[in-house]
Amino acid sequence: MLAVEDVQVRYGAITALRGVSLHVEKDEIVALIGVNGAGKSTTLMTIAGVLKPAQGTITFEGQSIVGRSPEDIVRQGIVLVPEERRIFPGLTVEENLRLGAAIRSDRAGIRQDLEEMCERFPVLGERLGQPAGTLSGGEQQQLAIARGLMSRPALLMLDEPSLGLAPQLVDEIFQLVAQLHEAGVTILLVEQNVERTLEIVDRAYLLNTGEVEYQGAADELREHVDVESSYLGDST
Amino acid sequence: MNMVNDILQFLINALSLGGLYALMALGLALVYSILRLINFAYGELVMVGGYSLLVFGAGPLPWIIVALLSVLMAIVASLLLERVAFRPVRDASANTMLITSFAVSTLLQNGALLLVSPRTRAVRVPSFFIENVTVGGLLISKSNVLSLVVSLVTLAILTLFLRRTVLGSALRAAADDFVMTRLLGVRANQVIAAAFAISGFLAGLVALFWVGRTASVVPQIGLNPVLIAFVASVIGGMGSLAGAVAGGYLLGFLTVGLNTVLPQGLLDFRQAFLFGIVILLLLFRPQGLVSGMQSTERI
Amino acid sequence: MKVGQFRMWAHRYSTLIILLVPLALIALIADLSGQVVLQRIVIVLFINLILVAALQIFMGNSGVVSFGHIGFMGIGAYASALLSMTPEAKAAALRSGYQVVEQVQAPFILALLGGGAVAALVAAVVGFPLMRLSGAGAVIATFALLVIVHVVLIHWSEVTNGPRVIFGIKQFTTLWIAAVCGLLTIVGAYWFKETSLGLKLRASREDEHAAASIGINIIIVRWVAFILSAFVTGVAGGLWSHFITIFSPVAFYLSQTFLIVSMLIIGGLGSVSGAVVGTVVVTAIFEILRSVENAISMSGLLSGTLAGLTELVLATAMIVILILRPAGITGGQELRWPGKRFNSEMQGEHD
Incomplete structure (x- = not known):
């Protein structure tokens, strides 16, 4: 479905990605793990079209998406829920959700999805008319994910959804991601919480200083990480 | 009785001037809020509107058609500038833009200097722009009432647009x-084109009243509107739309107030005072005088 | 070893030679030609060069935009003129001047430095708080400063004769005085870039937070550069007023600001070479256009004047350059020995 081949990304003189290759198949849930600065977020931002690769190819369902604008890539079916949520604090919850469906024009479908989101995320349903900035951190994360789902993406990319949340909220978010996957959403997940992530994903890539250091099924990766755990502390 | 009349007179003047200032500031703030571009050429959109009034007004067309065409020209000019000049430098630094x-x-x-004339040109304005009406001993200029109403209606429509549509x-x-x-x-x-279109629309609207005040147009006509828009949007906190509107009205009240209070000698320095206030605001309240609105943006 | 040393030396000093020698030649040619028109053009070229280089000192190194500098030019112009004019001339030119101001009279050099000092003083007082701003805030605040200075110049009749012209100033600024001041400014601006202050300033331009985190006090560093830059600008104003001898506050407003800013941007604000190249190129365009404008007006081909044509073409040129080469003609790099400029530009880290 998604294939990233030998992608390099530079920020000025610094090379952030040195030839990353990965793939995600339909109905899979795949994780990118690694320490801070390993290039996880950079990889997602590059797939989403915010950063332009200096080299390499990215194809989605057989079509190249390198050089496309972020808004075109959303139309291809890839949605990124970025780090730190980035909800629009001045807009109401409902406006945030409706903007998530900006690429769609089927009013009835949008209304139906909006109701569905309110059922799946009751907190949001109760606060549709409130400015999103008044929500708590966990609620904002739910809103960010719900907003991403409103475009009915073929591939949902989540960047550190558990970051900065209280432990019980972290549980909720991981449950939610697992549920979304069961409901048939293909997911590419970036996380620092390696333990929890490997519990819910099919496969994972371990990134280190801009390169894929190891890849495999969740169990294989867990063994590898245990061996190498010297530098992958249990960061939550 | 006299006192009441004075207050009413003051309110009408201040609200009508403040309304114009609010429209000016909003047009500037809208583009700034999205692109972080301080559009110096905003004043020249007012100028385009002014010269359109001159050109179309020379023919036999009724004034309302001339006015609509002029506003349209300002919108077109704004969109054209975005496409030709600003889009190619959009990804460059803020300084470059x-x-x-x-x-x-x-x-x-x-x-305009080259193609039309460096001199002041008289523009035909309808008679109600210079007429006054007397209501209960109160002398009111019709153009003031008109600008007061037009600005309020425009702001209401824009608020609806910003709050009720996906765009x-x-x-x-x-x-x-x-x-x-x-x-x-x-x-x-x-999104950017929409912002420039609205900005051009507001500049065109402002041009109708700005030109109407003096019934003339010069190439430099845009300077004062753009300066006013600067000041008002700084008062409102750069980039906040509600703030820009509030800043515009505040500036209108301040201007009319200073005109009545200050002695002639100090009146000359009014602009210096105003810009002194701007600098102080930027230093001590960069979020604007009317802040606290960002989180619950009303517009 | 010797070759390597030469290359080091060339790398370090070639820029100044490349910049100074042609400029000195221009002054020499103008002098030898004996043509007054050409000499006037070259004098203005050098004065503008000082203004652009002064702006580069602050704006180029700090990355903070200033639209207020021409205000300092105006302050320097009026202050130095008031210092150098004879009491009689002042009494004639200013209808209601202050007694103290009227009686002072200083030699040209002192008047020039005095003009710079007044500009620097104003910059020091208003500048310190302003240095907290960057980006849009700095743009509007410095623009506001320009407006304020302009309003004060227009309405403070006691020292400026109001919006009317001031006259009775002796013409002290000769071709060689302007040229020497211009060349010295270039050396100074180039030297400033390499001082530890200049280095700190450039570090703060690249990354404010990183610079602050290694202990650079950004406000102080910017402030000192602002004062220095205002001083040089004020001196340039004094040179200008003692060349033109009759002027009014309008000379120090938007069109002069546009001219100086566009020279710096077209040349490339990141380098002193950019300031020089921009000034020379824009002056050349300007003079060619002006002669075309005059020729057309004289031939009577077109009725009416062609006022505005020069600015029109200049503005268009500027937009085209900003679109095609956002970092200016020099790309923000210094011109260097032996034609390796493009090479080092691509490698980047050599600079």
Whole structure:
């Protein structure tokens, strides 16, 4: 479905990605793990079209998406829920959700999805008319994910959804991601919480200083990480 | 009785001037909020509106048609500038965009100088612009009432647009976080074009009244509106739309107030005072005088 | 070893030679030609060069935009003129001047430095708080400063004769005085870039937070550069007023600001070479256009004047350059020995 081949990304003189290759198949849930600065977020931002690769190819369902604008890539079916949520604090919850469906024009479908989101995320349903900035951190994360789902993406990319949340909220978010996957959403997940992530994903890539250091099924990766755990502390 | 009349007179003058200032500031703030571009050429959009009044007004067309055409010309000019000058430098630094707008402003001003005339040209304005009505011993100029009403109606319509349509909330979202807005699939070009179109519309509207005040147009006519828009949007906190409107009204009240209070000798320095206030505000309240509105943006 | 040393030396000093020698030649040619028109053009070229280089000192190194500098030029112009004019001339030119101001009279050099000092003093007082701003805030605040200075110049009749012209100033600024001041400014601006202050300033331009985190006090560093830059600008104003001898406050407003800013941007604000190249190129365009304008007006081909044509073409040129080369003609790099400029530009890290 998604294939990233030998992608390099530079920020000025610094090379952030040195030839990353990965793939995600339909109905899979795949994780990118690694320490801070390993290039996880950079990889997602590059797939989403915010950063332009200096080299390499990215194809989605057989079509190249390198050089496309972020808004075109959303139309291809890839949605990124970025780090730190980035909800629009001045807009109401409902406006945030409706903007998530900006690429769609089927009013009835949008209304139906909006109701569905309110059922799946009751907190949001109760606060549709409130400015999103008044929500708590966990609620904002739910809103960010719900907003991403409103475009009915073929591939949902989540960047550190558990970051900065209280432990019980972290549980909720991981449950939610697992549920979304069961409901048939293909997911590419970036996380620092390696333990929890490997519990819910099919496969994972371990990134280190801009390169894929190891890849495999969740169990294989867990063994590898245990061996190498010297530098992958249990960061939550 | 006299006292009441004075107060009413003051209110009408201040609200009508403040309304115009609010429209000016809003047009500038809208583009700034999305692109972080201080559009120096905004004043020249008022100029385009002014010269359109001159050109179309020379024919036999009724004034209302002339006015509509002029507003349309300002919108077209604004969209054209975005496409030709600003889009190619959009990804460059903020300084590059800024200097570009400075150059565009100079370009348009000198274009008018060269193509029309460096001298003041008289513009035909309908008679109600210079007429007054007396209501209960109160002398009111019709153009003041008109600008008061037009600005309020325009602001109301814009508020509805920004709050009730998807494009409107996309504009507000883009002002918050442009990249995130694009990550939801909102087209950057569409949002920016919409902002420039509204900015041009507001400049065109302002031109009708600005030209109407003196019934004339010169190439430098845009300078004062753009300066006023600067001041008002700084008072409101750069980039906040509600703040810009509030800043415009506040500035209107301040101007009319200073005109009545200050002695002639100090009146000369009014502009210096105003810009002194701007600098102080930027230093001590960069979020604007009317802040606290950002989180619960009303417009 | 010797070759390597030469290359080191060339790398370090070639820029100044490349910049200074042609400029000195221009002054020499103008002098030898004996043509007054050409000499006047070259004098204005050198004065503008000082203004652009002064702006580069602050704006180029700090990355903070200033639209207020021409205000300092005006302050320097009026202050130095008031210092150098004879009491009689002042009594004639200013209808209601202050007694103290009227009686002072200083030699040209002192008047020039005095003009710079007044500009620097104003910059020091208003500048310190302003240095907290960057980006849009700095743009509007410095623009506001320009407006304020302009309003004060227009309405403070006691020292400026109001919006009317001031006259009775002796013409002290000769071709060689302007040229020497211009060349010295270039050396100074180039030297400033390499001083530890200049280095700190450039570090703060690249990354404010990183610079602050290694202990650079950004406000102080910017403030000192702002004062220095205002001083040089004020001196340039004094040179200008003692060349033109009759002027009014309009000379120090938007069109002069546009001219100086566009020279710096077109040349490339990141380098002193950019300031020089921009000034020379824009002056050349300007003079060619002006002669075309005059020729057309004289031939009577077109009725009416062609006022505005020069600015129109200049603005267009500027937009085109900003679109095609946002970092200016020099790309923000210094011109260097032996034609390796493009090479080092691509490698980047050599600079």
